[in-house]
Amino acid sequence: MKQLSDTILLNNGVAMPCYGLGTYKAEGNEVERAVTAALELGYRAIDTASLYGNEQEVGRAIRASGLRREDVFVTTKVWNDDQGYDRALAAFEKSREALGLEVIDLYLIHWPGVNRYKDTWRALERLYEEGSVRAIGVSNFQIHHLESLMNDSHTVPVVNQVELHPRLRQRPLHDFCLLNNIQIEAWAPLMKGKLQDNEILTSIARMHGKSVSQVILRWELQHDIVTIPKSVTPSRIKENSEIFDFNLSEEEMNAIDTLDTGERIGRHPDEVDF
Ligand SMILES: NC(=O)C1=CN([C@@H]2O[C@H](COP(=O)(O)OP(=O)(O)OC[C@H]3O[C@@H](n4cnc5c(N)ncnc54)[C@H](OP(=O)(O)O)[C@@H]3O)[C@@H](O)[C@H]2O)C=CC1
Numbered sequence: 001m002k003q004l005s006d007t008i009l010l011n012n013g014v015a016m017p018c019y020g021l022g023t024y025k026a027e028g029n030e031v032e033r034a035v036t037a038a039l040e041l042g043y044r045a046i047d048t049a050s051l052y053g054n055e056q057e058v059g060r061a062i063r064a065s066g067l068r069r070e071d072v073f074v075t076t077k078v079w080n081d082d083q084g085y086d087r088a089l090a091a092f093e094k095s096r097e098a099l100g101l102e103v104i105d106l107y108l109i110h111w112p113g114v115n116r117y118k119d120t121w122r123a124l125e126r127l128y129e130e131g132s133v134r135a136i137g138v139s140n141f142q143i144h145h146l147e148s149l150m151n152d153s154h155t156v157p158v159v160n161q162v163e164l165h166p167r168l169r170q171r172p173l174h175d176f177c178l179l180n181n182i183q184i185e186a187w188a189p190l191m192k193g194k195l196q197d198n199e200i201l202t203s204i205a206r207m208h209g210k211s212v213s214q215v216i217l218r219w220e221l222q223h224d225i226v227t228i229p230k231s232v233t234p235s236r237i238k239e240n241s242e243i244f245d246f247n248l249s250e251e252e253m254n255a256i257d258t259l260d261t262g263e264r265i266g267r268h269p270d271e272v273d274f
């Protein structure tokens, strides 16, 4: 059975924890306390972005944790306003400074946007080649964005972080990523709490003496999806991480798979023109 500290091997050989903490809409002391609590509980990956305005607090909590730098996997992202070669390099310096970390583990293009993600990708490749980041990837990329990027570049993204939860399984995109050795990572893995009353989930949760959130996160892990639930509530930070002591049966996995309606809570990447 997987453990909280377990990692998956990315396509460049770097190990990434299969589970971590999201930090969107978590700011100031609240996010600092959440990251501290998570690291104390054994979380080893933290997801942030320049957009979230919390890199300083996230970095401070990581640096104060007493953990060795190599034991915490830090992801941040270049926002849409900073797409393009020069702007992305400058944005990276700001993120690195805000986090107070010399090397970032994973740097992602936050959204594909329209035309500039290839220039942004060249900037990320440079950061990777010079050792400022240990891995580079993308977020919210559709199959056609990935194909277009890979046709143009010798570097395959290690990760594609996309909206994914039982209502949005992302099967074709996940299959494409599996074929191309790109790790899928789920954002809004709990659909921001919207599935708490779902009957299939509540009945499976009851069977295992677990919560609906724990069942959803376990379903993601068993589908080999990296998951990063966000919470600033200490009891939920703990609850979400207690998913390494039970197994969903094939039948239960299939039952949760039937919840896929394609419903999104975020924007569709093809409808967003930044
Ligand atoms: N690349 C991208 O474009 C995006 C990336 N992300 C990343 O993914 C992370 C996770 O996604 P996010 O959008 O935050 O949504 P999540 O699905 O993780 O849901 C977070 C919400 O659920 C609540 N919650 C957490 N745990 C529980 C629980 N056990 N029971 C009930 N409610 C719970 C939280 O409340 P509370 O905090 O009050 O406890 C919060 O309101 C983000 O934080 C961010 O790091 C997110 C969106 C887009």
Ligand SMILES: O=C1CO[C@H](CO)[C@@H](O)[C@@H]1O
Pocket: 024, 049, 051, 110, 265, 266, 267
């Ligand atoms: O990372 C993010 C946080 O959530 C936002 C809205 O849900 C997204 O647009 C953004 O990409």
